Amino acid sequence: MTSSSLTSPQDAPAVQGRSLWQDAWRRLLANRAALVSLIVLTLIAIAAVFGPLFLPWSYDQIDWDHVEAMPPDFASGHYFGTDSLGRDLLARTLFGGRISLMVGILATFVALTIGVTVGTVAGYVGGKTDQFLMRFVDLMYSVPLTFFVIILMVFFGRNFILMFLAIGAVEWLTMARIVRGQTLTLRSKEFIEAARASGGSTPAIILRHIVPNVLGVVMVYVTLTIPNVILLESFLSFLGLGVQEPMTSWGMLINDGAAELEINPRTLIIPAAFMTATLFCFNFLGDGLRDALDPKDR
């Protein structure tokens, strides 16, 4: 038993005016690892989105004066040097980050949409629908889904849209399970009863009352899914199934760099450092969010 159980819920005056979200936000900012992660992520995202606009070289432009991989050189504007084809490494890393982050966010959004829909419907409607949907999820769990993503990428070509659709279609399973669990506990709550008693339709109740209340858990899971997707994309790039040249992503840059690891480690280390930092931050942020929204051991 901790001190939190010593204070009774009626002590409203002491915590007046602090909503659940404000409270969680305050706790999140108090968590140093999460706060630093949030700042670093914001910086990386801003750099990836706007950075390329301010660089002297674009990601696919070949500097014919430096076609060999070149160490950082400020005079020619290659702040991180160039790759083996004479392309600016910083520009490529930032542009690759744009693609990696975009795939991560879009695929997670796909997973989120499917997962929340299936989870809330299964949990709220219950009965046969629930059984059917959850059986299906169980079934999907015993399928080697990465194999299917690879098969899809091979047979339908390396297509950017298909990539995040396919990854999203793989990642929704856990989300659906978690959301269903939350919905089940919500369903028996009084305010849902009240909404039902006052004649709310099922979709309306799900949208207006269930979804907002599962948002916390979903947000934690989203933060932890994005890095998974970025990893999966880099894995596809490693197999040569990622985005197509001259487009690039962190995974592709790392893969290119790995090939030159012995002669030119810089081309591996720089994109790898960006990607690893991003993954770290997402994971720390996710852990921090979970603690902030579920203050069990406060």
Added chain:
Amino acid sequence: MSVLDIKALDVRFANTDGEVAAVSSLSLSVEKGECLGIVGESGSGKSQTFLAAMGLLAPNGRTSGEVMFGDTNLLTADEKTLNDLRGDKLAMIFQDPMTSLTPHMKIGRQLTEVLVRHRGLSATFARDRAIAMLRRVQIPEPERRFNMYPFELSGGLRQRVMIAMALLCGPELIIADEPTTALDVTVQAQILDLIRKAKEELETAVILITHDLGVVAGLADRVGVMYAGRLVELGDVRQIFKAPRHPYTKGLLACTPRLDDATGGTMPTIPGQPPNLQNLPAGCAYHPRCPFIMDRCRVERPPLRPTPTGSLSACFLEGSPS
């Protein structure tokens, strides 16, 4: 000779907003063979006081003061010393029998491990002793239950198992933390009866923590009433029921339903809200709810003082030269 002697005990919990005082300068003692009832609302610090004595506080809990058990100060004793006492001379029964037994271990093993730990008994001896103890706490077919898992037993039976576990080594002190709260009313009486028998037959001292005055009335010799982490009244059980001194105790007694209540009116309640430990009122913590409030109650904290009935009470109504 007192079995347990608590002097100026403070229990605090560190959290993100600073520290919360769960128990403040609490002193009391328990005599051999005596049953001391501790009454209070949830959050009054009654459980934390004795968890602190057992060395079982949550990791963020801090203590100061002194809890003497024989010659040992339980607050400063090392883990080894505590472990030698716990389960042997010092036993505890917890509130919720449904979750207080390890779900994946058979009852028998959970009992015998105590004897193996403290008495060094062999498996067969331990088994015999454990089954004998199960019989003693009136568990039917003890040989069969011995090989069962907790989830195969009812709540009442599980609490009997907990009691058997506490009695195995013949402890000098049993701390029973709300032993009947999670149980049916009929089972409650049986469990209390078991505790009474243990106390009488083994001359064990019992500390009975509860929010239910009825439980205390049936079993305790003395009663301590706690409010917001402090002892507000302490005295003989009959005196306290007959002539409560502290306004909070009076309030509690007035709220207890009585079968002989002929008025047939509504149940009285104590107005206001239980105290928030994070934000205690200055002076006497009970003053916002007290019907006898005086000016000095808002600024000054009343000490625990003797009263004409022999009880101790922490209220300015006592001894004020009026």
Added chain:
Amino acid sequence: MWSYFARRVAIGIPTLWAVITVCFFLMRLTPGGPFDAEAPVPQEVLNNLRARYHLDDPLWQQYVDYLVNLLRGDFGPSFKYHDFSITTLIAQGLPVSLENGFCALILAIVIGVPLGIAAALAQNTRRDYVISATAMTGIVIPNFIMGQVLILIFGVWLKNSIFHLPAGGWNDGAFANRILPVFCLALPYVAYLVRITRGSMIEAVRANYIRTARAKGLPFRLVVLRHALKSALIPVVTFLGPATAFILTGSMVVETIFQIPGIGRYFVQGALNRDYTLVMAVTILGAALIIAMNLAVDLIYIWLDPRVRYDQQ
């Protein structure tokens, strides 16, 4: 208990059938085939090829034939390695992958679970932070980077020292050739297990019955090992199912980097070559493996939590 087990098996079989069916039609209905890769082939040759592989039969006929052959343990001929049947390829590759996967799994459990427990019991201390941060590193660094780095260190930099390890190849499963791939395969796994064990152990020691066990005077170590460990292991065991899938995916990477003739590499090559039958065979095997692992998980549950035994009757 056995009826419970039988029911789980009964769920597994239709799952496998569904995987086979989806896989089959996905393969046959996608544009492009195994033979339209390089230089254009004369129509006549193409027809001959299609006839040889029964690709000119009606689709349902092909499907039924495939299922029937599968029941006989025959995965059909490879579209690319003309002289091999898929069954032969699998018979060569599967043991290699299984051995590596199994070694990695054991290694990961032996390292990951104790580390997770150590971190949990020292929650929010320096030891916890160091272990957790290291585990996080294992999760965020993809094993294709890790593999390359390991090769660079042990295969290149330490070439002339006693720590030198082969940078690749299988060499019929020589011990030295296994070390790096198994380690590389196990690493992300170790990391996940540390995180899962840490979380579940923190949860487990908060249970009321842990307080009871401590109140009995049992030493803390014994309390953890005897009373907390079993319930803390439930999420760890649950992870074994998905972990099989991870190992399969990981074997694609590791076998490609270290040039090991296992089914992971076959799958990658098969996919890139559009070798339908090979890709299908590996996918089906993978699904069978995951299903089998989930069954094993169910059996371990029964041991970990006796309630399961009774609830299902």
